[in-house]
Amino acid sequence: MLKExxxxxxxxxxxxxxxxxxxxxxxxxxKSATAEMIYELIEKYFKDSFNYNIAAGxxxxxxxxxxxxxxxNTSNNVHKVIGYLLEFGVQPSAVYSCIxxxxxxxxxxxxxxxLRRIRIxxxxxxxxxxxxxxxxxxxxxxxxxxxxxxxxxxxASGVKIAALIKQVGDNNFKVSLRSSDRxxxxxxxxxxxxxxxxxxxxxxxxxxxLKNIIRDLISAIKSGSK
Ligand SMILES: [Mn+2]
Numbered sequence: 451m452l453k454e455x456x457x458x459x460x461x462x463x464x465x466x467x468x469x470x471x472x473x474x475x476x477x478x479x480x481k482s483a484t485a486e487m488i489y490e491l492i493e494k495y496f497k498d499s500f501n502y503n504i505a506a507g508x509x510x511x512x513x514x515x516x517x518x519x520x521x522x523n524t525s526n527n528v529h530k531v532i533g534y535l536l537e538f539g540v541q542p543s544a545v546y547s548c549i550x551x552x553x554x555x556x557x558x559x560x561x562x563x564x565l566r567r568i569r570i571x572x573x574x575x576x577x578x579x580x581x582x583x584x585x586x587x588x589x590x591x592x593x594x595x596x597x598x599x600x601x602x603x604x605x606a607s608g609v610k611i612a613a614l615i616k617q618v619g620d621n622n623f624k625v626s627l628r629s630s631d632r633x634x635x636x637x638x639x640x641x642x643x644x645x646x647x648x649x650x651x652x653x654x655x656x657x658x659x660l661k662n663i664i665r666d667l668i669s670a671i672k673s674g675s676k
Contacts, residue, residue: 462487464515464523466637467646479648482521482528485511489531505538510545517601518550522632522650550598556589564599570609575671577606580615580623580660593618604628611636611671615663618655623663626653639670 461472464481481487485508492500492508512532516524536542560581567579581596589595596616603612610631616624625643627636628651635649643666645654656663 462491465646466648467641467652480523480525482524483512483515485509485515486528486531489535500538502538502540505535506540506545509535509540509542510549513542513545514549517651521648523648554591554595556591557595559589560585560591560595561599561602564596564602564614568603570606571668571671574608574610576611576613576668577603577609578613578615578664578667579603580617580664582617582660583619600626600628604630610634611639613667615660615667617660621659622655622657623660624653624655625663625667627651634674639667639674642670 458474459472460474460476461468461470462476462484464477464479464484464487466479468475468477470477476487476491478487488511489508492504509532512528512535513519516528519529563585564579564581568577569579570577579599581599585591586593586595593616596614600612600614603614606612610629611634612628612630614626616626618624625640625645627640627647629636629649632649636652637647637649640647640652640654643654643656645652647653656666658666
């Protein structure tokens with residue numbers, strides 16, 4: 451007799467725009483990080499199995515998903531979770547150095563390109579730049595090498611929105627958005643393009659050429675600020 455194969459897809463996420471694709475959907479945008487939610491599941495059902503490796507993984511997930519504890523949904527609770535994880539011997543300075551001080555030299559080439567391409571709207575509504583597939587190819591870098599560039603753009607003083615446009619296919623781009631202005635929700639902009647995220651950090655994908663992506667982004671921002 452053939453045994454029927456069954457599987458259950460559990461979707462765990464803290465992002466607002468989650469499409470609820472799982473059989474079970476644990477989606478809670480009030481959480482600081484997806485790893486915080488995973489911590490709570492382990493805490494509830496497998497508390498005895500906590501060890502250094504699990505703690506280090508969850509710590510890393512929380513550190514990166516909160517943007518090093520900078521996003522506005524970074525909560526009192528997530529810091530309590532961090533306190534608990536540290537009891538297992540996780541060393542913040544060692545994890546930090548592993549993740550953020552481990553850059554291959556080629557990555558500076560990518561940052562250099564992104565900085566050179568920066569444009570700022572005169573209105574101060576937007577600073578943006580872009581990275582292309584050929585950049586990654588030329589420098590021998592994985593796509594993830596763009597991590598952090600958007601945060602760099604966001605540090606510009608007096609600019610409301612930062613955008614990094616990333617080519618992911620011949621005619622396909624992913625746009626990451628950050629807002630430095632609490633009144634200005636980049637999730638609202640991302641949703642217009644079928645994406646999602648949080649008020650201060652969101653993303654969407656769009657087909658077209660670079661020119662069109664930039665044009666549509668600027669017009670969405672302009673119509674949003676009216
Ligand atoms: Mn996140």
